[in-house]
Amino acid sequence: MRLMRRAIIDYGDRRLQVGTPNSYIRVRDEGDKVTLTYKQFASLSIDGAKEVEVVTSSFEDTIKIFTQVGA
Secondary structure: OOOOEEEEEOOOOOHHHHOOOEEEEEEEEOOOOEEEEEEEEOOOOOOOEEEEEEEEOOHHHHHHHHHHOOO
């Protein structure tokens, strides 16, 4: 088991999570790498999510980028 830090990125009105499409942006520090992921859910099935993920160099700096653009 390992402890991971994560942050869900959204606007103040939560438009990504509660809007159409149901989606979110996550920054996760997995200990050995930091990932930035966009997930979009078409349905709650196993195959119902689209995902785009990239590895980034800094948990804090990645969050700062979204903070600077108002998310």
